[in-house]
Amino acid sequence: MTLYEDNKELYDSIPAEKFKRVERDEAIHDAKFQTKPICFLKDVWLRFTKNKASVCAAIVILIIAVLAIFGPGMNRFKYDEQYPDRVNMPPKIPAIANLNLGIFDGGYVLKNRQYDSISDTTKYPNDCIINVTNPQVVNGVRMVDVEVDYYKYLGISDDECYWFGSDYLGRDIWTRLWRGARMSLIIAVVSVACNVVIGLLYGSIAGYYGGTVDMILMRITEILNAFPRIVIVTLFVMVAGTGMFSIIMALIIKDWVPTARMIRSQFYRFKGSEYVLAARTLGVRDMALIFRHILPNSMGPIITSSMIAVPTAIFAESFLAYIGLGLQAPETSIGVMLSQGQKVLLHYPTQVVFPAIVISLLMISFNLFGNGLRDAFDPTLRGAE
Amino acid sequence: MAEREKILEIKNLCMEFPVKRREKLKALNNVTFDIYKGENFGLVGESGCGKTTLGRTIIRLYNPTSGEILFNGRSISGKLNKDTRKYVTDNIAMIFQDPISSLNPRMTIQEIIAEGLSIRGIKNKEEQRRMVVEILDKVGLLPEHAARYPHEFSGGQRQRIGIARALILNPSFIIADEPVSALDVSIQAQVIKLLLEMKKIMGLTILFIAHDLSVVKYFSDRIGVMCKGQLVELGDADEVYKNPLHPYTRALLSAIPEPDPIREKKKKRLYYDPQIHDYSKESPEFVEITPGHFVYGSPSEIEQYRIDLKEGINIFN
Numbered sequence: 102m103t104l105y106e107d108n109k110e111l112y113d114s115i116p117a118e119k120f121k122r123v124e125r126d127e128a129i130h131d132a133k134f135q136t137k138p139i140c141f142l143k144d145v146w147l148r149f150t151k152n153k154a155s156v157c158a159a160i161v162i163l164i165i166a167v168l169a170i171f172g173p174g175m176n177r178f179k180y181d182e183q184y185p186d187r188v189n190m191p192p193k194i195p196a197i198a199n200l201n202l203g204i205f206d207g208g209y210v211l212k213n214r215q216y217d218s219i220s221d222t223t224k225y226p227n228d229c230i231i232n233v234t235n236p237q238v239v240n241g242v243r244m245v246d247v248e249v250d251y252y253k254y255l256g257i258s259d260d261e262c263y264w265f266g267s268d269y270l271g272r273d274i275w276t277r278l279w280r281g282a283r284m285s286l287i288i289a290v291v292s293v294a295c296n297v298v299i300g301l302l303y304g305s306i307a308g309y310y311g312g313t314v315d316m317i318l319m320r321i322t323e324i325l326n327a328f329p330r331i332v333i334v335t336l337f338v339m340v341a342g343t344g345m346f347s348i349i350m351a352l353i354i355k356d357w358v359p360t361a362r363m364i365r366s367q368f369y370r371f372k373g374s375e376y377v378l379a380a381r382t383l384g385v386r387d388m389a390l391i392f393r394h395i396l397p398n399s400m401g402p403i404i405t406s407s408m409i410a411v412p413t414a415i416f417a418e419s420f421l422a423y424i425g426l427g428l429q430a431p432e433t434s435i436g437v438m439l440s441q442g443q444k445v446l447l448h449y450p451t452q453v454v455f456p457a458i459v460i461s462l463l464m465i466s467f468n469l470f471g472n473g474l475r476d477a478f479d480p481t482l483r484g485a486e
Numbered sequence: 487m488a489e490r491e492k493i494l495e496i497k498n499l500c501m502e503f504p505v506k507r508r509e510k511l512k513a514l515n516n517v518t519f520d521i522y523k524g525e526n527f528g529l530v531g532e533s534g535c536g537k538t539t540l541g542r543t544i545i546r547l548y549n550p551t552s553g554e555i556l557f558n559g560r561s562i563s564g565k566l567n568k569d570t571r572k573y574v575t576d577n578i579a580m581i582f583q584d585p586i587s588s589l590n591p592r593m594t595i596q597e598i599i600a601e602g603l604s605i606r607g608i609k610n611k612e613e614q615r616r617m618v619v620e621i622l623d624k625v626g627l628l629p630e631h632a633a634r635y636p637h638e639f640s641g642g643q644r645q646r647i648g649i650a651r652a653l654i655l656n657p658s659f660i661i662a663d664e665p666v667s668a669l670d671v672s673i674q675a676q677v678i679k680l681l682l683e684m685k686k687i688m689g690l691t692i693l694f695i696a697h698d699l700s701v702v703k704y705f706s707d708r709i710g711v712m713c714k715g716q717l718v719e720l721g722d723a724d725e726v727y728k729n730p731l732h733p734y735t736r737a738l739l740s741a742i743p744e745p746d747p748i749r750e751k752k753k754k755r756l757y758y759d760p761q762i763h764d765y766s767k768e769s770p771e772f773v774e775i776t777p778g779h780f781v782y783g784s785p786s787e788i789e790q791y792r793i794d795l796k797e798g799i800n801i802f803n
């Protein structure tokens with residue numbers, strides 16, 4: 102029995118005109134969004150500034166970049182000026198030295214001096230003594246370690262200070278450090294830019310067309326990847342001589358391969374996605390599909406990996422400098438300075454500390470900055486957090 | 487029936503996907519049917535039976551393994567040259583099944599909807615903007631939504647954006663791939679109404695894909711039932727609904743919930759068991775059993791169906 106069959110007579114007695122079709126007739130209209138639409142770049146900026154770590158990183162990178170540009174001109178030394186009588190000077194910045202903090206005071210420890218001669222002004226002129234430590238008796242003679250202001254000790258006036266000290270040829274480390282940073286950054290940025298461009302084109306073609314094209318292109322990269330870097334660099338140095346060009350080429354020859362692979366895999370990930378198919382049904386051309394649909398969606402990994410590639414390239418350049426294939430004297434780079442500083446690490450640690458700090462800062466900052474950029478360019482994160 | 491103009495003719499269409507080395511998955515198997523101009527063709531079948539594949543093969547996202555597709559009498563299967571591809575993209579549009587992944591997350595709604603316009607030579611930004619606002623209004627969205635990104639919308643809104651993207655190009659034929667499956671019931675009705683309205687205004691032909699008959703039966707002129715890459719029954723909506731011949735169609739029909747609770751409770755559910763067909767001796771064919779009503783079966787099964795037809799069918803008891 103059904104409802105209708107049970108009450109057949111009752112139901113059938115109702116005239117058809119009395120029935121009205123129930124239907125939601127009002128047109129569908131959605132409510133306005135509460136939030137305001139903002140233009141893309143402003144949105145990117147807002148999201149970037151929200152990430153404090155990457156803002157700090159950007160500032161650090163900016164400071165290093167500014168110093169790399171103007172640093173070498175900030176004191177009276179030239180990067181290739183040698184002072185054979187002032188080698189391996191400790192760092193001294195007069196303004197900081199006056200604060201008695203124990204840093205940048207030109208302090209240098211003279212080991213095992215006779216205690217009796219401390220007050221001898223011919224030996225220790227201009228009250229250069231900062232500190233006396235480690236008293237001991239050797240063969241009945243009282244010996245001490247004397248920390249002196251090496252500049253006063255040698256009778257050098259305050260306005261001739263080496264802010265970060267000098268190297269084994271008496272060259273100013275401050276000037277050389279920033280000039281080196283400049284060179285390293287140029288090498289890194291140029292090589293990474295080339296790598297990204299090559300990798301982008303290569304990876305896009307391989308990933309988008311797939312099939313045989315992809316297979317041939319990928320085999321080529323595998324062959325390239327099989328060559329050890331040192332062999333390639335050595336060959337380049339043989340042919341083109343040492344110098345910036347060879348180093349940049351050395352950092353390009355096979356380093357675009359990971360970028361290309363990464364972009365290829367991004368293409369594989371997105372080319373079958375529904376929105377790409379949808380665009381295809383609209384008749385969107387290959388180039389527009391690549392540049393408007395697939396690449397913007399793979400921006401994140403591309404940005405982060407190329408940002409990380411910058412300090413990695415600086416590292417690679419340092420490695421070349423270490424094995425003697427880097428920039429040749431008197432030209433300098435962070436890598437050259439590190440390899441020179443490392444030779445005197447135990448006696449004059451400051452010579453390696455400053456370039457090490459700069460390269461570490463660059464490394465961390467580029468990482469954080471890359472992450473921030475990736476998030477900033479991702480509109481799907483809008484309103485997240 | 488015969489004098490009606492055919493907009494789409496599909497002949498023996500096969501589509502295979504390579505799965506493993508030398509192994510192939512037959513997603514479409516000898517599909518043959520026509521769609522008439524101005525009609526609303528409903529295609530139903532369980533999940534994974536190849537409905538989406540059929541739609542995508544028609545719009546040529548996939549290259550058919552064999553068979554022929556004629557659109558307005560012009561062949562659009564085989565290798566496409568520039569001209570034919572343009573012909574396909576200009577005339578056929580597709581609404582995608584998944585409203586979330588079918589919109590590019592990096593593009594604003596304006597860019598998404600206007601993309602097809604610039605390809606068709608409408609490059610003027612003002613003109614584009616005007617047309618986008620117009621179509622947004624038609625699908626019930628506001629002009630201010632144009633500057634937003636897809637993730638800011640609900641599923642139903644996104645589905646309507648997908649519809650707007652397809653409609654703005656004035657296609658003559660739309661493949662609507664389960665446009666309502668992802669939506670809740672109240673919005674389902676709205677979206678279907680919207681499609682039907684557009685159809686009336688723009689003189690569209692619609693291939694409406696769904697996975698159950700309940701959505702399709704109310705507004706389709708003809709219904710095709712698909713099972714495992716195969717069209718098993720095809721006919722006028724009323725005819726298929728009244729005289730379902732193939733056991734799979736019957737099973738689908740018995741799955742439609744009844745609004746009457748008592749009847750619903752008493753209803754016998756039919757289950758389809760593909761094992762009942764014995765095709766080892768006789769090979770099955772797609773046969774026109776009464777004018778316009780096709781069913782797939784072996785000669786002896788067809789005989790049985792004819793008897794069923796004469797005796798009248800009541801699948802519910």
Ligand SMILES: Nc1ncnc2c1ncn2[C@@H]1O[C@H](COP(=O)(O)OP(=O)(O)OP(=O)(O)O)[C@@H](O)[C@H]1O
Binds near residue numbers: 511531540
């Ligand atoms: N690109 C592909 N490569 C390999 N196999 C595929 C591909 N696309 C679909 N298939 C297979 O083809 C069959 C049919 O898939 P299809 O997407 O057409 O199903 P459907 O009828 O649309 O199902 P649903 O109702 O769930 O959307 C499935 O078995 C699926 O696994």
Ligand SMILES: [Mg+2]
Binds near residue numbers: 537538539663664
């Ligand atoms: Mg589907």
